[in-house]
Amino acid sequence: MSNCKTHKTCINEALKKAETICNEKGVKLTKLxxxxxxxxxxxxNYVKAYDLLDELKKIDDSAKPPTIYRSLDFLIENGFIHKIQSLNAYVGCSHPQEHKECYFLICDSCQNIEECCSEQINKVVISTTGKNHFELNQVTLEISGTCQDCTN
Ligand SMILES: [Zn+2]
Ligand SMILES: [Zn+2]
Ligand SMILES: [Zn+2]
Structure with a gap:
């Protein structure tokens, strides 16, 4: 379960943001x-690539795995979606390009994913990696468990 009220707004906003960013960057948000x-x-919720392919095939039966992966790469590269490494799955980002540090709360029972940011976690990560003389690029934390809706 997600805590948004009208999910249609989430979808529309995500698409609008993607379009604006693509226009600014001069890249094309193709129909696909x-x-x-x-x-x-x-x-x-998170989605797997093969589920996306199934959905896409309903629209265009010539869709093949490379079709999906190329689009996914583009969407990740531009920050519109995130790849959840531990699940090999994807989820939409509601604030593309705002920051590079986030953590994900992944519900094991309903598969909802909440994206959060924490200054505190960032500070710890920066000081810890600094001690190891490691120059960090991107921080992604994936935390699995049970969301509030599912524990109630
Ligand atoms: Zn929503
Ligand atoms: Zn994000
Ligand atoms: Zn849940």
Missing amino acids: RQTVLKLIWKSH
Whole structure:
């Protein structure tokens, strides 16, 4: 379960943001990329590439795995979606390009993903990596458990 009220707004905003960013960058949000983004935004749950392919095939039966992966790469590169490494799955980002540090709360029972940021975690990560003389690029934390809706 997600805590948004009207999910349609989430989808529309995500698409609008993606379009604006693409225009600013001078890259093209093709029909296919837009469709894949919309499919990912169907909910706040994570999706697997093969599920996306199944959905896409309903629209275009010539869709093949490379079609999906190319679009996913584009969407990740531009920050519109995130890859959840531990699950090999994807989820839409509601604040593309705002920051590079986030952590994900992944519910094991309803598969909802909440994206959060924490200054505190960032500070710890920066000081810890600094001690190891490690120059960090991106911080992504994936935390699995049970969300509030599912514990109630
Ligand atoms: Zn929503
Ligand atoms: Zn994000
Ligand atoms: Zn849940």
